[in-house]
Amino acid sequence: MNWTWFHRFGSAPYMYGFAQRWAPWFGGAAVLLMVIALYGGLVLAPLDYQQKDAYRIVYVHAPSATLSLAIYTTMAIAAAVGLIWRMKVAHAAAAASAPIGAWFTVATLITGSLWGKPMWGTYWAWDPRLTSELILLFLYLGYMGLRAAIEDPQKADKASAVLAIVGVVNIPIIKYSVNWWNSLHQPATRLLGEADMVWSMVWPLLMMFVAFMLFYGAVLLIRLRAELLRRERGASWVREVLS
Amino acid sequence: MLRVQGVHLWRGDRHVLRNVTFDATPGRCVLLTGRNGAGKTTLLRAIAGLLEPEEGQVTWRGVATRATRDVFHAELAYLGHEPPLKGDLSGRENLRFSVGIRRAVTTAEIDAALARTGAEPFASLAVRLLSAGQRRRIALAGVVLANAALWLLDEPTTNLDAEGQQLVADLIAEQLGRSGLVVAAVHHPLPLPAELVDELTVGTA
């Protein structure tokens, strides 16, 4: 298999150009899909039998939750790639992803909390899924804190990479906690095939998942550009780009 | 036997090592000279494998040291700025540990090495009670005991009196006589015969 595409991504100037070109497309697609999906979910989709309108927060809550897990996993993979193949761009991608993931985790916790009040009567419960999502937030903050505390950038990259990889253990716990323990949080709703929801409720949700992923892609590419500029500020390609 | 090729290393933003290339051969000592902050310690640490260069490689006996790290380390004795000794243990106990984790060592060997470096009189005292020069003598005994083919020494004569500096030169000469290799970072020239020494200046002019 021809691996040149992989190694091209390892080049900072190439990634900078790639990010510059594609970020607007990701962003535009994300906004478009979000608008359509929100219209579908907030206006077109019918009322839920039990929760009436309250369930509609799922259109923000569920994608946020998925993204918070997906971004951490992406971060850990990027960190591992950076550690094994010693790619600076991979480390930059991991560093750029962390705050995005942290914010998605905050969004998950807040939207979940707002939904909890009408559903369970409480803003918070110490059940496995909520607790492990909270731990995920602490993992993100710990990752960012470790990066900030180590002066030498190469050392900070490597140390935070090890931390990210070790923390991956938490991800399956969050995902499967609702299956393993009796939990207050509902188990996963089947969306396709033998679906638990009608299609008019499902398609906006699926579209929101995609929209949020594209949104992450757009923001990641923007932050990656800034991260690459900062890391390589002494290099000649940066001077050319900025002039 | 030791080959450093095209090593580049950055510490943060500083390009500390620029395209460092040299060979070290048995029986000859490579002396690294240069100003403070030129990168002599960084180079020694990079050769030892404590730091990873961004570019270039270090090969030992034709094999990259990164690939055979433990095998390389078994043949390496590294002495940094501060002698690595536990303050609450005596010199003898320190050596029994630091050499013992590498190879089986007898009390007789330890005593002989301590006598060679003039550390015998204070070898049973807790190291925290010793002066900097005394600690260095104990650490030098450790280097001798390692039976290592390659010595990496960072400012080995620090805190030593004139007699101590001659001792270091003698130990290096003995190591070279055994077909060993020595790479040492120094500030002042060592009293070694010129035909055994290769000098390398580290850092930009």
Add this chain to the structure above:
Amino acid sequence: MKTTALAAAKLVAVRDLRLAFRKPSQLLQPLMFFMIVATLFPLTLTPELSRLRDAAPGVLWIGALLSSLLALEFLFRDDAVDGTLEQFALSGQSLTWMLFAKTCTHWLLTGLPLALSAPLAALALGVPVAALGSMVAALALGSFALSLVGAICAGLTLGARRGGVLLSLLTLPLSVPILVFGSDATRHAIAGTEIAGPMYMLGAIAVLGVTLAPLAAAAAVRIGLE
């Protein structure tokens, strides 16, 4: 004749034990801290024994966790400062085994005494005598798992500013499963119900820790020494 990895690890353990007993006062500090924390809770919560008993699993485990975090700071600190940790990395021996030996010795000197002295605090919190045995076992197992996980974070924070606080912040999220199952086991013990479930989970975490944590700790220490 080259020393084997196991023999080198044993030398490390003996050295650490010897060093610890030359400065025994340092060992008492985490223990005292645990006792003080455990006594502060009744002062601030309530003197009613029955209500304290409900809070006891949480109090004991939080106290054990905080005390362990304190003790974790000097797992690698002394060796990093005087350069002997670097010696481990340059010895040509398995750093993984040597750090595992260090972690085990550290637990023998901090976690195990904590578990063994916990009955004093537990009785003050109204824990029934019948529950003490399993409580000690759970604390011993949990503190061992905690030492293993903490060793990774201790290695990562070797080069960091304000390493102490950061060490606690990094270890806390990773220690939550230990906390959850450990306090669960203690709660069951106090109530007299079956403790096998949480104890097995605690054991599983400890086994996972033993297999993976020293590897991660060795990687972390090598990075920290750069």
